[in-house]
Amino acid sequence: MEGYARPVKKLVEELSKLPGIGEKTALRLTFHILSSPKEDMEELARTILDAKESIRLCSICFNLSDSDPCGICSNGHRRERRICIVENVNDLLAFERSGFRGRYHVLHGVLAPMKGIGPEDLRIGELVDRVKREEVDEVIIATNPDTAGEATAIYISKLLKPMGVRVTRIAFGVPMGSDIEYMDELTLNKAIEGRREV
Numbered sequence: 142m143e144g145y146a147r148p149v150k151k152l153v154e155e156l157s158k159l160p161g162i163g164e165k166t167a168l169r170l171t172f173h174i175l176s177s178p179k180e181d182m183e184e185l186a187r188t189i190l191d192a193k194e195s196i197r198l199c200s201i202c203f204n205l206s207d208s209d210p211c212g213i214c215s216n217g218h219r220r221e222r223r224i225c226i227v228e229n230v231n232d233l234l235a236f237e238r239s240g241f242r243g244r245y246h247v248l249h250g251v252l253a254p255m256k257g258i259g260p261e262d263l264r265i266g267e268l269v270d271r272v273k274r275e276e277v278d279e280v281i282i283a284t285n286p287d288t289a290g291e292a293t294a295i296y297i298s299k300l301l302k303p304m305g306v307r308v309t310r311i312a313f314g315v316p317m318g319s320d321i322e323y324m325d326e327l328t329l330n331k332a333i334e335g336r337r338e339v
């Protein structure tokens with residue numbers, strides 16, 4: 142980064158903090174920003190701030206939303222007695238694209254004791270409260286098919302089963318270690334259809 146003016150360096154640095162953006166991409170984005178019309182970049186900056194200020198977590202399912210409850214939780218046509226548990230909002234969106242029409246609960250992470258992430262750091266307590274409070278027939282655990290995702294699924298099923306709710310785990314016709322976010326609709330559809338009791 143030698144030879145670059147300080148504001149350019151700073152911009153590259155900030156952009157590099159975004160997920161999936163390495164220094165090379167950050168540099169490309171920086172030059173794109175610098176060569177774009179000022180109004181376009183003002184619009185981009187404003188849009189980022191607006192989104193930050195207007196988006197919050199739904200107090201029921203913890204989806205990102207500009208209303209509380211979110212559009213899914215407040216939609217009376219949803220099969221409210223089935224709750225699909227996902228790791229993050231991207232996974233929720235992937236299931237939405239697959240045509241799943243139950244409701245969701247977003248954990249915002251998975252158990253990772255080595256990184257110091259325990260049940261109290263996820264929305265697990267809220268899930269238990271929800272199952273107690275709402276009429277829930279089935280909880281479908283749709284965490285990723287990797288070690289942390291599996292450990293989280295087992296932990297949650299041990300908590301919920303004694304409460305008398307049906308707990309299922311989605312099936313995977315794909316190798317362990319793959320990412321729900323990037324699975325196509327058909328695969329996710331099949332995963333829900335082939336779910337099994339846990």
Ligand SMILES: [Zn+2]
Pocket residue numbers: 199200201202203204210211212213214215
């Ligand atoms: Zn919600």
